[in-house]
Amino acid sequence: MIVLGIVGKAGSGKSTIASALEKSGAIRVSLDEIGHQALDSMKEEIRREFGECIMTGDSVDRKKLGDVVFNSPKLLERLNRIVHPVIRSVALAKMIDDTKLYVIDGALLHQIGLSEFCDKILWIECSPEETVRRLALRGMTEYKARLILQSQQHLDSLRDSADAIVDTSGDAAATLRKVEEVLFEWGIML
Numbered sequence: 001m002i003v004l005g006i007v008g009k010a011g012s013g014k015s016t017i018a019s020a021l022e023k024s025g026a027i028r029v030s031l032d033e034i035g036h037q038a039l040d041s042m043k044e045e046i047r048r049e050f051g052e053c054i055m056t057g058d059s060v061d062r063k064k065l066g067d068v069v070f071n072s073p074k075l076l077e078r079l080n081r082i083v084h085p086v087i088r089s090v091a092l093a094k095m096i097d098d099t100k101l102y103v104i105d106g107a108l109l110h111q112i113g114l115s116e117f118c119d120k121i122l123w124i125e126c127s128p129e130e131t132v133r134r135l136a137l138r139g140m141t142e143y144k145a146r147l148i149l150q151s152q153q154h155l156d157s158l159r160d161s162a163d164a165i166v167d168t169s170g171d172a173a174a175t176l177r178k179v180e181e182v183l184f185e186w187g188i189m190l
């Protein structure tokens with residue numbers, strides 16, 4: 001088994017890279033996706049902690065919850081404490097085949113306690129201006145994009161400990177060529 005971690009801030013290009021690697025045969029473990037599922041499995045605890053204002057009907061409303069937690073580091077930490085242990089165990093349970101290449105993508109790979117399972121870690125980066133522009137294309141307001149990036153400032157300290165850094169300021173095809181070069185150098189074949 002080989003486990004490749006892909007980290008970087010919101011909108012830097014992690015999902016784009018991870019899904020390209022998935023198309024080439026790797027097994028993708030998306031921490032954002034697992035996190036979304038965890039909101040359902042931990043629904044009652046989240047409802048107790050944050051109240052009815054973050055619910056729509058009987059489901060946790062991601063937009064409402066995001067507006068609450070990204071505005072308050074204290075509340076974000078409370079959400080993390082509820083969902084991160086679940087994300088960690090669901091991610092680990094997916095990685096069971098010794099013959100496969102697994103790609104875990106997520107800004108909070110280290111914080112969730114998964115970096116120690118990675119053989120190699122790729123740091124993905126892009127300028128803040130371009131990142132905000134890309135997040136806006138995804139339908140996010142500039143205000144929210146900046147709030148999220150602010151909540152991820154602590155990630156900067158991880159950059160230098162990564163095994164390689166890929167800048168995604170160019171187009172997606174150039175990014176994917178760079179990633180392929182790095183994997184080739186590491187002897188990881190897809």
Ligand SMILES: CC(C)(COP(=O)(O)OP(=O)(O)OC[C@H]1O[C@@H](n2cnc3c(N)ncnc32)[C@H](O)[C@@H]1O)[C@@H](O)C(=O)NCCC(=O)NCCS
Binds near residue numbers: 009011036108148
């Ligand atoms: C707050 C929630 C409900 C907002 O959902 P929504 O669909 O609106 O946003 P989405 O999940 O696409 O996240 C938007 C961006 O914020 C980043 N982000 C998400 N959670 C966090 C967090 N706890 N701390 C910092 N950044 C985060 C994501 O990596 C992404 O770049 C959701 O992100 C969530 O449940 N987060 C807690 C789980 C978590 O830590 N997930 C990230 C795993 S890497």
Ligand SMILES: Nc1ncnc2c1ncn2[C@@H]1O[C@H](COP(=O)(O)OP(=O)(O)OP(=O)(O)O)[C@@H](O)[C@H]1O
Binds near residue numbers: 008010013172173
């Ligand atoms: N060179 C590039 N490399 C990667 N993504 C790019 C590039 N150029 C533009 N993009 C676009 O940037 C946007 C953000 O990329 P992506 O969703 O992969 O980021 P992310 O790091 O996974 O973000 P998040 O953590 O918020 O989910 C996407 O719409 C993607 O198509």
